[in-house]
Amino acid sequence: MNIMKLSPLISVVMPVHNYGHLIKESIDSVLAQTMPDFELIIVNDGSSDNSSEVARSFLDNRIKVIDFQENKGCYPARNAGMRAAKGKYICVMDADDLCLPERLEKQYQFMEENKEVGMIGGVYRKMDNDQYDFRDTDYETIKLLLLKFCYLVHATCMVRTSLIVKYDLYYDESYRYASDHDWVVRASSLFPVSNINVPLLLIRRHAQQISTSKRREQSYFVDQIRVKQLSLFGIEPTETERALHLAFTKFFPTVAINNCIDEKMIDQWVDRLSKANRKTRYFSQQKLQNWLQAHQYLYHHQNKQI
DSSP states (O other): OOOOOSSOSEEEEEEESSOTTTHHHHHHHHHTOSOOOEEEEEEEESOSSSHHHHHHTOOOTTEEEEEESSOOOHHHHHHHHHHHOOSSEEEEOOTTOEEOTTHHHHHHHHHHHOTTOOEEEEEEEETTSSOOBOOOOOHHHHHHHTTTSOOSOGGGOEEEHHHHHHHTOOOOGGGTTOHHHHHHHHHHHHSOEEEEEEEEEEEOOOTTSHHHHTHHHHHHHHHHHHHHGGGGGTOOOOHHHHHHHHHHHTTOHHHHHHTTOOHHHHHHHHHHHHHHHHHHOOSOHHHHHHHHHHHHHHHHHHHTTO
16 A cells, blocks of 8 residues: 655554554554545554554554654653654544544544634543543633643644644643643643544543553642643742642642631632733633632532531
């Protein structure tokens, strides 16, 4: 087969570390796409199993394998893949997930028809159930939801390569187990992002995943990202304000209790966020007000149950 052009439309970047038992199925799902104009860049992150051998066993010149001699981590591997990408768009892929056949075609069509959008996510379902997870598509709403968690499901993302280059938008490897959340937040601060309500991916859940094996460490880095986003309000927080913000965004009153934070302080914090945004105008003021009020109610309601 020889259909790859010098510059494919899409670069699919797939890091792999010791997933030799799963990667063949994932590669097959990419090769089976209805849109064939892509390159698949597989970054073998110092695997000690047969991951590299499995990746190299495919006789398809759209596949490029990059080998790390040692395990550097998922995000250094993704950065290496993105820097090697030649496509107009970069598609995120994990070595244990499966693309649905029309994933690349549907995402490509949306990006071509919506030039103002720089990054999109989409719909997925876990392999052990039959329910798809649909997401909000409104850019202003997504920015707010990113204050809590990575609302664009990272494994479903596609981004314009030109914007990666323009803004040096690579993963900040210092966040180690949550760099994807920071990556999406930074993207959303630079250009519109969205979701398409089209099933794109089947996600596998197992004990080796970062979200399972490194849950505590990941939570630590996500908290750092939550606090970092206060800069979008023009706020440089004190330690007390850090605790306030984490308690509020996580609906986690025990954080407040441990830091001697009462409900009045939470109310004052909500007021401060609202006033700060009137100056920076980063968030839609009306949407922010609605979001803050809803969170304020839920926080107080949960606090009364402790």
